[in-house]
Amino acid sequence: MTMHLQRDLEDLKKKLLDMGSLVEKATNLAISALQERRADLCSEVHELDVTIDRREVVIEEDCLKILALHQPVATDLRFVVCVMKVNNDLERMGDLAINIAERAAYLATHDDIGVPLDFHRMLELVRTMVKQSLNSLINLDVTTAREVLAMDDEVDDINKQMFVILEALMFENPAVITRAIHMLSASRHLERIADLATNIAEDVAFLVEGAVIRHQPEDYTKDS
Amino acid sequence: MTMHLQRDLEDLKKKLLDMGSLVEKATNLAISALQERRADLCSEVHELDVTIDRREVVIEEDCLKILALHQPVATDLRFVVCVMKVNNDLERMGDLAINIAERAAYLATHDDIGVPLDFHRMLELVRTMVKQSLNSLINLDVTTAREVLAMDDEVDDINKQMFVILEALMFENPAVITRAIHMLSASRHLERIADLATNIAEDVAFLVEGAVIRHQPEDYTKDS
Numbered sequence: 001m002t003m004h005l006q007r008d009l010e011d012l013k014k015k016l017l018d019m020g021s022l023v024e025k026a027t028n029l030a031i032s033a034l035q036e037r038r039a040d041l042c043s044e045v046h047e048l049d050v051t052i053d054r055r056e057v058v059i060e061e062d063c064l065k066i067l068a069l070h071q072p073v074a075t076d077l078r079f080v081v082c083v084m085k086v087n088n089d090l091e092r093m094g095d096l097a098i099n100i101a102e103r104a105a106y107l108a109t110h111d112d113i114g115v116p117l118d119f120h121r122m123l124e125l126v127r128t129m130v131k132q133s134l135n136s137l138i139n140l141d142v143t144t145a146r147e148v149l150a151m152d153d154e155v156d157d158i159n160k161q162m163f164v165i166l167e168a169l170m171f172e173n174p175a176v177i178t179r180a181i182h183m184l185s186a187s188r189h190l191e192r193i194a195d196l197a198t199n200i201a202e203d204v205a206f207l208v209e210g211a212v213i214r215h216q217p218e219d220y221t222k223d224s
Numbered sequence: 225m226t227m228h229l230q231r232d233l234e235d236l237k238k239k240l241l242d243m244g245s246l247v248e249k250a251t252n253l254a255i256s257a258l259q260e261r262r263a264d265l266c267s268e269v270h271e272l273d274v275t276i277d278r279r280e281v282v283i284e285e286d287c288l289k290i291l292a293l294h295q296p297v298a299t300d301l302r303f304v305v306c307v308m309k310v311n312n313d314l315e316r317m318g319d320l321a322i323n324i325a326e327r328a329a330y331l332a333t334h335d336d337i338g339v340p341l342d343f344h345r346m347l348e349l350v351r352t353m354v355k356q357s358l359n360s361l362i363n364l365d366v367t368t369a370r371e372v373l374a375m376d377d378e379v380d381d382i383n384k385q386m387f388v389i390l391e392a393l394m395f396e397n398p399a400v401i402t403r404a405i406h407m408l409s410a411s412r413h414l415e416r417i418a419d420l421a422t423n424i425a426e427d428v429a430f431l432v433e434g435a436v437i438r439h440q441p442e443d444y445t446k447d448s
Contacts, residue, residue, distance in 0.1 A: 074292070077288065077292055078288070081287075081288060088312070181405075
């Protein structure tokens with residue numbers, strides 16, 4: 001029985017990491033679409049998301065099967081629950097990558113309104129956070145997980161700055177309003193991807209240390 | 225053993241319904257803040273969310289305890305997993321209610337830019353969807369759950385219309401740009417609450433019928 005459980009848990013971990021790779025690919029494509037003004041990447045992100053959605057359902061069913069068949073306890077149980085949560089977060093990241101790629105496609109097919117330097121910093125931060133949150137999961141590495149948490153504040157700050165900058169741009173030149181709104185939307189979706197990477201890092205920390213670190217006092221200022 | 229399990233499951237259900245009531249209250253307050261232009265409701269939503277966040281952690285810990293202690297199977301297992309997912313969705317609804325209340329507070333303290341009639345329809349739809357999704361959960365009623373799913377399309381449509389209307393408003397009169405962006409943000413957050421109510425309805429349908437009804441072909445057009 002225990003050997004079967006270990007085999008099934010290994011299989012589950014492998015599936016989740018595959019799912020993570022797909023989501024990382026989707027978010028990276030969406031970010032490249034923004035950075036390089038490439039409308040052609042949008043359909044690729046859409047295709048990836050179809051696979052991501054299917055994989056999410058399979059992983060959740062696998063979790064249910066493991067719980068029902070093996071009735072794991074202690075660390076194994078926590079691991080399965082962690083997989084269910086991370087699986088859900090990854091699927092949502094895939095949806096957000098689509099939204100970003102769609103905004104990028106609109107922006108790429110219209111005159112460039114110019115992007116503040118900080119936005120490129122945000123793109124790199126989100127790229128790193130997604131990668132590191134998955135690394136922390138693969139290696140069950142709390143140090144990396146905490147690095148992800150630290151990066152989230154900077155992403156939140158840049159998102160707020162983007163709002164101020166784009167608003168000023170719209171006042172100056174109403175002709176850019178539509179593009180500025182799309183850019184604002186992309187920035188907000190990036191910030192949500194960073195939040196989900198943060199969720200994953202928190203789940204890894206919980207899995208390893210058994211402590212709930214979400215809902216600290218400042219938590220409800222996020223995602224505003 | 226089985227009697228203890230049933231008692232714990234009843235207790236869990238009660239806690240989740242209490243959590244549901246709190247979230248319904250928070251979203252209703254946020255909606256009222258928008259409808260009645262009341263900035264004063266914002267702090268009430270913030271206070272509610274602190275409780276909601278605490279309750280989420282307790283419910284998740286209870287789920288883990290039940291899984292570890294009783295190792296439920298079949299329907300009971302599906303129920304516990306459903307509670308974990310709904311719990312997570314409810315917590316996110318609480319966060320979105322804060323965002324909406326904050327937008328409402330800004331709008332209430334600045335000159336009214338006027339709201340298209342459809343927005344009031346959207347507010348009523350979201351209010352109903354939250355209520356009905358929780359009712360479907362209490363009564364494990366798939367008919368009500370499917371009504372919630374049907375309403376989501378209309379909310380998505382109104383959200384898209386809001387974008388068009390507010391964009392036009394900004395072009396006409398750049399002085400309203402900031403308020404229009406806040407209104408757009410509120411509309412988007414409402415649409416996300418509707419998505420989460422839809423998630424809950426889908427989870428109820430899955431619990432009752434054992435079928436995964438999410439990720440239908442049109443699914444990735446949501447939340448755009």
